[in-house]
Amino acid sequence: MVKEFDYYGIDGDTFFSIIDNMYDEVIVYDANYNIVFLNQACKRHYSTSPEAMIGKSFFDFVDIDWWSPSILPVVYKEKKAMAIRQKTYTQTELLTIAVPLFDEHNNIKYVVMNVRDEINEADLYNPQYIVQETILDEKQKPVSKSKEMKKVMKLVKKVSKIDATCIITGESGTGKSMIAKHMHRLGLRSDQSFINVNCASIPNELFESEFFGYVKGAFTGAKSTGKKGLLELADNGILLLDEISELSLSAQAKLLTVLQDKEYMPVGASKTVKIDVKIIAATNKNLKNMVDIGTFREDLYYRINVIEIYIPPLRKRREDILQLVHSFMNQFNNKYGLTRQLSSSVLQVLLEHEWKGNVRELRHLIERLVVTVDSLVIDVNHLPKNVFGIIDQTREEENLSFDEKLIKYEAYIVQSAYKKYNSSRKLAVHLSISQTRANNLIKKHIKGTSNN
């Protein structure tokens, strides 16, 4: 009987397709120099198909100088993994890594090779540098129900109407990138470009060519057409320097010069180019501390810190949670064509949660629940138990009646809030209930003196 191929749920065809589509060439020889496997990447390296090479011998190709120098005979002899630089007859330069696989007698059974062509640094156009807007609710206004966020939005509105440089600060996931995008929409430059650069993804040595661009023939390996820099792409519009804290000190110095002079010199150019860009920086680090320890330039700090927009963490503006939950439920129900609803006990748990990952964590959770829960109503036992520890108890309590479960949750909510506030008045305010009701709940769940 033939054994079904099943690798962690992946069937043989899919597994084959994964290897066949790898960017690197994968070539496997048996113990006798015969090619037993080769993927599609060989088309790029030798201008021929895998079918034309599989089954043939290594010597069929070496004899006609298909590639050189050869490594396979050495691997068979030395019985160890090796790497070598080669050139093919199509003048492609390759880095080949050969790894022998052994049988139970320590004889070579196969040699697996990874063959990669070198990619020119200058041609490495990493789309991560410019973060494409993937935010689903791009067209939506940021939710701002709480007084803290209302204050933020008031400042955002003001700052978006002027050209002053500003910095958006706050913990990760609080909505800094979203606010920056919103500022673009509100502002004078809304019909111009908005370029979101993630500073963390730009290698230091590529800073100049990415930011300033280069003229044709600027350096060996440069694209023959030259390349536009991020500053040019953002000209007349807004450049968002996301995660600005991640720029190296030398990149910071170069950036400062541009901000001061409002001009820069593309790599290889003979004259400077003037620019008119509004800069918004964003960071979840404490830049002042970085200045103190010398990892962020003080002059750049003051240059970008003209206006600071601080977005408080979600746990400090709980009034936003409910509206965010509704907004995300709508979005994801629409996106997936579903009509899921949240039970009131789930809602209560979400309102109480710490949200260390802020709005992003909430958004991801809602998407996950909408997609993975099959019943119409999403209940507390659907919440991921690693995050919502309380749910563990629920699982054990599955045999409880609906009313008994409700009482358990009521107890949980009251006990955890009381732990924090330790006063019936504050508890009443926090839960938006009357003080009499708060007192009764405390009697019931904290002091255990109620009969209900």
Ligand SMILES: Nc1ncnc2c1ncn2[C@@H]1O[C@H](COP(=O)(O)OP(=O)(O)OP(=O)(O)O)[C@@H](O)[C@H]1O
């Ligand atoms: N006030 C809000 N209203 C609606 N959605 C929001 C709000 N704030 C954040 N979001 C959503 O939460 C997610 C995270 O927001 P965003 O990427 O802007 O956070 P960030 O502060 O830039 O995070 P990081 O520091 O990791 O870059 C996004 O999907 C965004 O749309």
Ligand SMILES: [Mg+2]
């Ligand atoms: Mg961001």
